[in-house]
Amino acid sequence: MTSVVTLGEQGPRGEEGGAEPGRSVTPNEASDGEFLTSGEHIRNDPSEERPEVDLDEVPISVEEWLPPELRSKYADILKRHGFDNTLFIKALTEKELNRMGIVKRGHVQFLLAQIALLPAFEIEFQVPTNVKDWLNDIGLIMYRENFRRNHIRKPKEMEILKRFDRKDISRELGISKEGHIKRLLYAIRMLRDPSEGQLRAMKMRQAIDDSPVHYLIENNVAEFAFWNALRDKCLEPDLKAFGIEAEVKEKLIQLRNNWLTILAVSNTLWLILISTLATKADLTVIGANPIGLVFLFIFGFLFLLQFLLMLVHRTYTMSHYLARASYKYGKPLHTNWSFKDKSHEHFEDTEDQNAIRQIKYDEDRAFRRTLQSKKRDKKANATGPANERTPLIPNL
Numbered sequence: 001m002t003s004v005v006t007l008g009e010q011g012p013r014g015e016e017g018g019a020e021p022g023r024s025v026t027p028n029e030a031s032d033g034e035f036l037t038s039g040e041h042i043r044n045d046p047s048e049e050r051p052e053v054d055l056d057e058v059p060i061s062v063e064e065w066l067p068p069e070l071r072s073k074y075a076d077i078l079k080r081h082g083f084d085n086t087l088f089i090k091a092l093t094e095k096e097l098n099r100m101g102i103v104k105r106g107h108v109q110f111l112l113a114q115i116a117l118l119p120a121f122e123i124e125f126q127v128p129t130n131v132k133d134w135l136n137d138i139g140l141i142m143y144r145e146n147f148r149r150n151h152i153r154k155p156k157e158m159e160i161l162k163r164f165d166r167k168d169i170s171r172e173l174g175i176s177k178e179g180h181i182k183r184l185l186y187a188i189r190m191l192r193d194p195s196e197g198q199l200r201a202m203k204m205r206q207a208i209d210d211s212p213v214h215y216l217i218e219n220n221v222a223e224f225a226f227w228n229a230l231r232d233k234c235l236e237p238d239l240k241a242f243g244i245e246a247e248v249k250e251k252l253i254q255l256r257n258n259w260l261t262i263l264a265v266s267n268t269l270w271l272i273l274i275s276t277l278a279t280k281a282d283l284t285v286i287g288a289n290p291i292g293l294v295f296l297f298i299f300g301f302l303f304l305l306q307f308l309l310m311l312v313h314r315t316y317t318m319s320h321y322l323a324r325a326s327y328k329y330g331k332p333l334h335t336n337w338s339f340k341d342k343s344h345e346h347f348e349d350t351e352d353q354n355a356i357r358q359i360k361y362d363e364d365r366a367f368r369r370t371l372q373s374k375k376r377d378k379k380a381n382a383t384g385p386a387n388e389r390t391p392l393i394p395n396l
Contacts, residue, residue: 059087059121059139065114074102074111082177087139090118091182123187124202125194127155134158138187140180146173161188 062078063071065086077100083089092115097108128134131153135141150172152158169175169184194202217224277283277290285293 059085061085062089065089070107070111074107077101078179080177082179082181084179085139086118087121088179088183089115090121091179091186096178123190125190125192125198127191127193128158129155131158134187138183140184140187143173143175143180146175158191162191164188 062084063075066075066078078084078089081096081100083092092111094108094112097103097111102108102111123138128137131147132141132144135144135147147153152160164172166181166185169181173184175181175184216227273294274291277294280290283290
């Protein structure tokens with residue numbers, strides 16, 4: 001049986017510095033610093049270690065997950081919208097927090113950071129044998145009677161769920177909480193037979209889960225310190241607010257908006273010009289209709305530009321061809337040759353020639369060995385197995 005080595009600081013019995021087995025790490029325990037209610041932001045203490053989150057932990061209630069400073073403010077709001085425990089909280093997004101009334105940026109940033117630390121609570125592809133076990137696995141066992149009233153009790157009857165959307169779930173099944181609807185839709189998407197690759201992944205995941213876990217901090221403190229320092233240096237995400245990415249993104253958005261404005265204004269001016277000239281039937285410019293003259297100038301300019309760009313493209317193509325030509329100073333020009341052409345040996349490197357010969361030699365040896373092996377197998381099959389009972393002269 002294989003073993004799993006983890007960098008987690010939690011021991012097998014839930015020692016100090018890690019979470020207790022069987023439950024999720026709360027934001028109050030997992031955060032690096034304390035929450036400042038007046039400043040609406042988090043103060044991180046780099047000297048403190050962040051506890052590792054075990055992916056096998058069970059969901060915990062929203063009251064236990066929220067820190068004391070936010071429990072009284074947001075626990076009832078989250079429960080009212082169906083985010084009763086971390087099983088549903090994991091799927092929360094910033095827009096959903098804002099729709100629920102959680103709009104303070106410091107609070108939203110803190111909650112999103114703690115949501116990212118939660119386990120995924122993934123649902124595997126499967127066709128359940130009964131509705132009760134399926135609802136229990138996805139955390140929605142409280143709606144068992146709702147499914148029974150709609151005669152959804154067996155796998156065959158669950159086929160109708162594949163056609164349900166949010167409105168159908170609310171109207172038919174009586175589920176109105178956003179968190180529960182979101183979890184149920186996710187579970188419905190996973191209602192299908194897994195593919196061969198997914199079955200292998202599920203078996204491998206189960207094998208890893210069944211393997212004993214050895215904590216590196218207990219077996220090799222020096223190696224644990226090395227990997228921990230490497231993780232903090234290379235894998236910890238940078239603060240986006242202090243990076244150049246945000247500034248570049250803002251400038252690109254501004255550039256896009258400026259060009260969209262220029263195109264909109266130029267098209268508007270073009271339409272105004274054409275409409276104005278269309279009303280002046282007796283107006284002539286250089287003895288010609290102004291609209292026809294404008295079109296003549298515009299399309300003539302486009303044709304001229306296309307011709308010039310074609311010349312530039314041909315020039316670049318020719319320079320690219322010359323740059324890749326097999327030519328050396330003072331030697332004949334070879335624009336087309338192959339490895340079988342003996343005339344290129346005077347400018348081919350000796351190392352390349354030796355490598356080509358070695359490859360050909362190895363290929364010939366492998367081909368001869370394959371032929372000899374086939375001949376031996378054919379001869380053995382023709383003679384058949386030799387034993388004492390095999391007659392020397394076959395019966396005619």
